[in-house]
Amino acid sequence: MSTSVDRNTNEGRRNFLKASLGLALTSSGGISIMSAVAAEASGTLNAYVEIDADGKVTIFAPNPEVGQGVNTSLPMIVAEELDANWDDVVCKAAPVAPNYGAQFAGGSLSTPMRWDELRKVGATAREMLCQAAAKQWKVERSELTTSKSMVMHGGSGRSASYKELVANAASIPVPEESSVTLKSASDYQLLGKRVVNASAADIVVGNPIFGIDATAPGMVYATYVKCPSIGGIAKSANLDAVKALPGVIDAFILEGTPGALDFGALRNMHAFAPGVAIVAKDTWSAFKARKSLTVEWDYSTASRDDSDALKAEALAILNSGAGEKDIERTGDVDAAFAQADLTGDAIYQMDFVSHAQLEPQGVVVEVKGNGVEVWSSSQTPVFITQNIANQLGIDVKNVTVHQIRGGGGFGRRLSNEPVFEAAAISQRIGKPVKLQWSREDDMAFDYYRSATNYRLQGAVTDGKLVGWKNLIAAGSRDDENPNYAAGYRPFDFPGKVIPNVAIEQTLFKSETPTGPWRAPISNVYAFAEQSFIAELAHQAGLDQKTIFLDARGKQGGVNEREIQNHNKPRARG
16 A cells, blocks of 8 residues: 655664655655565555656556557656656556546547646656655755656756656655746657557557456356347346256346436446346356347336437427427528528438447456455446445445556546346346346447437528528437437537528437447537538539538628538547
8 A cells, every 4th residue: 555755754763764665746746665576466556657666657558448549648648747657657547536636538528628637746746756856955946957757957967867856755745736847848858659558558459458358256247138229127037947957057037226327327326137147157157048038027117218219209300390499590591581582392211220339248257245346448437436334234445446558448438327137137147247248238238329310401592501500309318308419409500600690409218328439429419500501502503512611601700610620520439
């Protein structure tokens, strides 16, 4: 465990510090001392930077890695301000802890959210190392420079490596934030350069670094069978027959939460579907036994959605020509269409789509007494701790979550129901459990990209797009709000661009779980909108850019760069 060092460190503590392997600068501004070996063993080092006696600089990436490269890019931000030699840097996933703030991967937010914070962390560590050198050499701090994990004094020609200075640096009070100078972009030596992904070598040789590779001593393997109609309840099953199969350890029913789960509530709840758990000595035995499982399902709470029927219902709404609710209305739309030189009318329907990330859901959970340990490739590990504590009735302080690299996410790993399934199984079986979803599970029990339905109409006069209608038919589980990304999200276009706009919406019942699917709404609506405008422009003998420029010029205050960025897909996870 780490030892805090304050400004009144006694001589005994200083001696310990000198003998220790390194300094770690925590995100809260404190200093922790921990050897690399101890850090690896405990997994609870709440720090961003650790400098070891061998010169290695370990930098912890706080946000989950699911293929977007933050295990490399976030440590690069720290290393740049630290002036660390990148060849000396070891990138690791940070433990899940309050010190690290919002640990999630979504909305393309990891870098902008952490940018200032990580720059300050690196710069503060650099400043402390420089102050240590200045004190040791009895020179002014302003006379020192840093480069490639070294502190240099130009006047005397002296230099020292970070590993030589780290022990003394740890005894220096953490400087005030206002006294720490950040680099200007023109001085960057690392950022902006191409570097090899920190995990590339392990990936290409097949080293076990993904969530699906996680293990724990003494673990057993499990599969979890849910109702083929989402939200149904397992009433009974041929459990005795399954338990008698080779390699099977146990089989049992878990009550779970009946009904189609709501993605929007999952960050604040520990929910998983009812089903049958099969626990075995290995994944193959569990999957094979599953083929012999017979379950009697209660469908009374299950979703009755039929995608073909939903699509037909939505089409009928679009063909009606009018919605039940105005979302946005400006100008005189009827007049704009009546007086137009050219009008267009088209319907766009997009189906439910699974995330289909490369790695199906999998997790290792060990419930032991009043504690639980989780190894997960979740995009939202920060949401696991409190929710699993609530699920198991334990103190959140007894929950340890390890971030494991995910084989793709795209929004799918924002929800954590596999974690709660595995926790319930582990609590029942009394052993660490590796729960692995099959590819079929991952497709059948996904939080899908919403099916979307738009009827777009446009009016062109004198080569200008002057009128716009969008009728939306959106699925809704509560008959009051569109399901996630099924409705309309306002952009600058058309309301700030076209003078005459009518956006209308009608809801219809749909309980199929939906959630973020990389660039929510943009990945469906932008396709429909831009395809339609391109067709209008073609019919008018114009290019798409001209229609935008003319319409925006009439409104004023919008430049061409905004046109290029209009509805640019917004990435998620």
